[in-house]
Amino acid sequence: MGTQGPTELNSHTNGSGSVDGKTEREKAIEAWLPITSSRNAKWWYSAFHNVTAMVGAGVLSLPYAMSELGWGPGVTVLVLSWIITLYTLWQMVEMHEMVPGKRFDRYHELGQYAFGEKLGLYIVVPQQLIVEVGVNIVYMVTGGKSLQKFHNTVCSDCKKIKLTFFIMIFASVHFVLSHLPNFNSISGVSLAAAVMSLSYSTIAWAASAHKGVQENVEYGYKSSSRVGTVFSFFNALGDVAFAYAGHNVVLEIQATIPSTPEKPSKGPMWRGVVVAYIVVALCYFPVALVGYWMFGNGVADNILISLEKPKWLIAMANMFVVVHVIGSYQIYAMPVFDMIETVMVKKLNFKPTRILRFIVRNVYVAFTMFIAITFPFFGGLLGFFGGFAFAPTTYFLPCIMWLAIYKPRKFGLSWWANWICIVLGLCLMILSPIGGLRQIILDAKSYKFYS
Template sequence: MVSTSPPQPKEAPYSEKSGENHRVREAKWWYSTFHTVTAMIGAGVLSLPYAMAYLGWGPGTLVMVFSWCITLNTMRQLIQLHECVPGVRFDRYYDLGRHAFGQRLGKWIVLPQQLIVQVGCNVVYLVTGGKCLKKFMEIACTNCTPIKQSYWIAIFGSIHFFLSQMPDINSISGVSLAAAIMSLSYSTIAWVGSLSRGRAPDVSYEYKKTSDVDSMFRVFNALGQITTAFAGHAVILEIQSTIPSAPEKPSSIAMWRGAVWAYFVNAICYFPVALVGYWAFGQDVADNVLVALEKPAWLIAAANLMVFVHVIGSYQIYAMPFFEVVEKTLVARFKVTHGLGLRLFVRSTYVAFTTFVAVTFPFFGDLLGLFGGFGFSSTTYILPCILWLKIKKPQRFSLSWTFNWGCILFGVFILFTSTIAGVRNVVVDSSTYDFYS
């Protein structure tokens, strides 16, 4: 008899008891909450009012609610698939891809999308951290000599030359917790500050538009920004891999509990910022709502400093899985000794590369749309659903089958429209930008 079951993973690194890539699995469920919050909330929350300016009250709110619900479900699916084979844990996104599509094909389907998200996020976080640090210093020291934005981004990047030398995701739990607290704090300051400021004079809620062609691309870019905001899936399996598991109490129970709380925090951060920020500034809102707030100065300075602290943790959450993949590959292919020397070389090179890109292309809103459309739509909307259909094989035209195919089609739409818009907007904005200014 020919077996029709999906191929079983053959490599030891997938196993819970594997010695080669043994993981410390001692995290509690609340670890997953603040790791997920740190991975999800960041640059995106501050751009939501800007996205609303192109989508309007009705469509903007609808897309946000729709995205929140869909991405919570696709995260649930990934959490359930983490241990879809008894006795085996898929600790990395591409491990799950290899189980579903085969050793070679699965890796090349999943890994490029995951790397785009991780590298793209790190570039955006560098830009955000540099800009917020610059804003903080301008408010805190009005008599200081102005420093170029490029230098502030480089200063933010230099911090990660040191933090990146920490061994793994478990070792940055304290940084991640501080980042999660900061995200809730500065989001609250953003919407409370907007509410206290009140509606801007002559505020308009008409659709933000220039020419018809430009408006169309900006709407697509706004969709990409919202897609970026509701994400974190690219590293969710890596987060779950730190949680212990047993047959009577699989890791999915604790991970799902942490994810639900993370999405609760997400909601109380995102929706007030988006709706109140748009209410206060209308179509003239900046692509970073904190930039539009000027009083009280000390509170705005504190908020910018909180964003700075938060994106430090966010950078590390997305960088650590990348470091693991690269270091593991170099050890396997080139027989390099896994130690301090390899870690110093790989991680310092990566920090230097992402910092260079961030200094060269600091287009905050456009970068969010570009990376959101191209990377996050795949890892958040498309791949989880494809993996679920491939592994779980729900009955055709059932609710699960229909829902997952709907998510895939929506994700493909976001993939093409916002990626094209993001590239176009970066090109347009770069034509008027003074590089390294």
């Protein structure tokens, strides 16, 4: 019926790739793993999962990215990114079931089909893990910073509390939520997160507009040196790439939608993606353009930090951010849980039990919390992770797979579209980590560990 994932592509039972009498065991494992255990999602699940995955911490840094890019390049990069990533997302949705009777439920399974069993794993898995673990670390920082901002706004006379403790408070929620078994079980959290993302984005641009254009506002580049301007420009490209990271979980989200030959999953999935991208546009463009217009190059790397009044509204917006990144963390953690649990059960032959799941997930949450506490450089982390891994998995890896599998006519429209995306994505991948790394080094100079 097209509901079983292509387990023969990544079977670990023998070298030939056949399931070799272990079909029942394979089925039992698939029914236990978080990505394939539940396939009854509706199209609107796709919409709010994609909004939650896409609109995250990145939206709040877009005015800052605009200040480093300038009006012309900034608007161009934003619009181009929206168009390119919608196109590559459509490709991912189409490729999910391109082989009749099979579903590529995970990004690496599609990579294995396009590039070969081993090469596909080596190409996709490291990049996908960098993205998903990177996002989870950055969201730990974002959640902690937003809680701190909420506390400082509501109780400005209270004793200041270290960011470390706020990150630990944020992480404590995930020590509970991470034990929800699969994507469909976190749909309530994801829906709340999607609503929050639209809410705090609206507050961010509406409060900026209400505050008005600041006195002596400047739209020129901040850095006094040409070198600093260039590096900041590269870092801003990474910020924009980070804002479009939903591709890393799109096949896993589609895997939760039921599918038959008459009604393939790509129909409802694409409907959800279109709705999600409309919401993304409503969040991204007003925040980026209005935020930069009002504050110019004096805007903070998180727009809510630039907004001090009205206090109650800014406090509320920061709590909305907290709720949203709780949902986003779970969306990106689920494929990581799936990968770790697959290795534990299929490769290392552990029994698929609740105890295994309990240990694996708690260790992962503790790891992301520790890294976030150690390196809470919000802007630099966005730029570095944004270019290093987000650009390939979002901007051009789907295009390379499309060219490898479908082999469109040379110099035809599809061929040109894919190659343009690949070239632009490669530029993004090479340039933005340079700026991000420099920003981390600059932040690290004045940073005291665990302060």
